[in-house]
Amino acid sequence: MNAASSASASQRHRSYYHLADSTITNHACQGLACFVARHAQATKWEAISAQQPHMYCLGKCFAAPACGTDTARPHMAIDAPNGIVLSRLVQGGARTLTEYTATEGYAALTDWLRRPPAEILDEIEKSSLRGRGGAGFPTAKKWRAVAAQNAQPKYVIANADEGDPGAYIDRFILEDDPHAVIEACILAGYAVGANKGTVYLRKEYPDALRILTAAIAEARDAGFLGANVAGTGFAFDLDVFSGQGSYVCGEETALLNSMEGVPPMVRPRPPYPTEHGLFGQPTLVNNVETLANIPWILRQGGAAYHALGFSRSRGTKVVSLNSLFHRPGLYEVEFGVPVRHIVEELGGGLRTGTIQGVIIGGPLAGVLPPSLFDTPLGFDELQQVGASVGHGGVIAFDERTSLPELMQHVFAFAAEESCGKCTPCRIGSRTVEEVFQRALNAGPASRDDQAFVADIVSALHATSLCGLGTGLADFALSALKHYPKEVAHAFRQD
Ligand SMILES: Cc1cc2nc3c(=O)[nH]c(=O)nc-3n(C[C@H](O)[C@H](O)[C@H](O)COP(=O)(O)O)c2cc1C
Ligand code: SF4
Structure with missing residues (x-):
């Protein structure tokens, strides 16, 4: 390859990665939540829009329009019989090991690591947990597919690329409850027969990177990661791979290519990552919020989880509300609540203007008009009206868009x-x-x-x-x- 063709190849490669050579500090967000809020805070939007470079979604949709230097935190509340994903977040978070173990963290880990992996798979199946990354794929089915592979090594990947404009739950799980994801990765590794895990974390979340890295080091020092996890003889270690600002890297096969150092293009399936994933090895890819449910399910039992929710959507889901709502923020709701409850009772309707609809589940999903707000939050139910649970972003827009x-x-x-x-x-x-x-x-x-x-x-x-x-x-x-x-x-x- 001559110098010219090598330069153009690298140019093409880099074009996927909007943050390859920069940090997010000076970036202006042009994500959908910021876009629909441009009239509500016109002066800020103009100032932000004049800033360069622009990028899509900083995970600050609750304070949109937003830029890299904004430091506000969202309101968080549990609107379900049991708080699962937000339980520590609403108490101010559990960033350190001491805080995590004081709130039942790692409590059931040793016990489960002494039982056959198949019992973990059965418990997850009983819960009926489905993936929270967008597709709603049954988690137990995916874990079983990786567990059934004989090849070694196998890998566990926590997908923390959270590029969907409008959703910001993974950011706050990683910032406020990082050990929940670490514990889930260990349990997943044991259940599927993997000794190595990676959190693929987007660069747009620098605080999450710092906090998660510290939490992994603390878990390793305490013996929860390493050659002999919690004295059980099971070996598992975890590291962090930093994304470079590419939305498509959240797609699991583009993510794998990105980790392999080749351009992050989507791979045709089959073969699925469960058989032929990272470097051709069996790989489990799960979303951060999916994983955050795992320690609770294994402490309280799959049946307790299944008892929440409705129809084929069990448990809870965290929805992320954008800044046009009276009360933007993160709400953990039970599946089955009507969208109207989220929009009107939790969000409190719009601060100004008249609601025209909500873009629900991310921009690459669907728009729901007010006439369909009685639709219950459920994978199948939203799909029937041309929308999606997706990753739980709820972006309201008014007549000014x-x-x-x-x-x-x-x-x-x-x-x-x-x-x-x-x-x-x-x-x-x-x-x-x-x-x-x-x-x-x-x-x-x-x-x-x-x-x-x-x-x-x-x-x-x-x-x-x-x-x-x-x-x-x-x-x-x-x-x-x-x-x-x-x-x-x-x-x-x-
Ligand atoms: C364009 C695109 C972007 C995606 N981005 C993410 C993402 O940022 N985070 C995520 O967990 N899943 C994302 N997904 C879904 C993943 O491909 C995959 O289904 C998911 O990580 C599986 O985890 P789950 O079963 O726990 O949901 C994306 C999918 C597509 C098509
Ligand atoms: S639809 Fe095709 S071109 Fe578009 S991101 Fe997916 S694989 Fe790539």
Whole structure:
């Protein structure tokens, strides 16, 4: 490879990583929660927008519009019979080992590490826990798939890339309850037969990196990590891999490529990471919030967890409310509560303006209009109305953000973050963004443009290799279904 081609390859590689050479200190957030809050705090938004560089989502949606230097913390509350994920966070957190062990931390670990791994798998199955990273995949099924592999080494990866604009629960779990994730990784390692774990942590969360790194060192010093975990003879160690500012690296196969040092493009599946993951070895990838439920389930029992929630969505979910609400913040709710309860009773409605809808489960999911706020929070129930639980972001928007503006913003986000493997996602997302941008700048686009947008959305839906492209199509389809007239304003109707 000559110097020129090597330079261009590295250029291409680096373009995925928006923070490769920088810290977040001076960055201005352009995530969806900041975008819809731009009118509410116009002066701040203008100041932030003048700042460079811009990036998507700093995990400060409760204080949006936000920038790297903002230090506010969110309101946190438990609105369920049992607080599981937020139980320590609402008490001020348990960053140190002493604080964690004083609140039942590591209490059941030794006992479980002395029992057969299959008993852990059975307990997780009883809980009916489903992944909180977006897809809602049954956790026990994934753990069993890794446990069934004979190859060694196997790996456990905690996915802390949390790129979904609107959601910020993983950030605060890692900042306030890091040992819960460490304990969960140890238990997961034992259950699936892995001796090595990694937390893939986004660079946008520098406090989480500092706190988690200190917690891992403390756990190792205390014998909870290392060659002989808690004196049980089980060997397990954990490290942190720092992401470089790429949204698509949250997708589990792009994440694996990123860890292997190759461009973070999505891998076709099968084979799944459970069989052929990091460096071709069986790998368990779980979201941080999914993992944060594990120590509680193994202390209180899978049946106690299953008793919470409803239908095929058991346990609790933490929802992240954006700054337009009266009471933005993190709320742990039982699955099954109506979206209206979250919006009106927990969030207290909007501070100003009239709510037009909520973008629920992340921008690559769906928009829910007020007429559907009685839908219960559940994986299947939200899917039936074209939305998704996703990672639990709930971004309300008011009449100062039009549907064409939302479409332009979300398609621009996807175009920026696409890994580029599928043509409709790589090129189509930019094309749709430009159609809406032109309509916003120069007036309604043509009927041909409208038909072209519809074709691209169909192609995204039918051919995308990963949830970025299909989620983008879902977002567009839900906007077209629930707000047909508002979206049509972007196109000439004569
Ligand atoms: C574009 C894209 C981005 C994603 N980002 C994240 C992320 O930041 N964190 C996460 O846990 N899962 C993310 N996911 C989902 C992961 O691919 C994977 O399903 C998840 O980490 C599995 O964990 P779970 O079963 O515990 O949910 C993303 C998926 C896609 C398609
Ligand atoms: S849908 Fe987009 S992000 Fe996903 S694999 Fe295809 S090009 Fe990459």
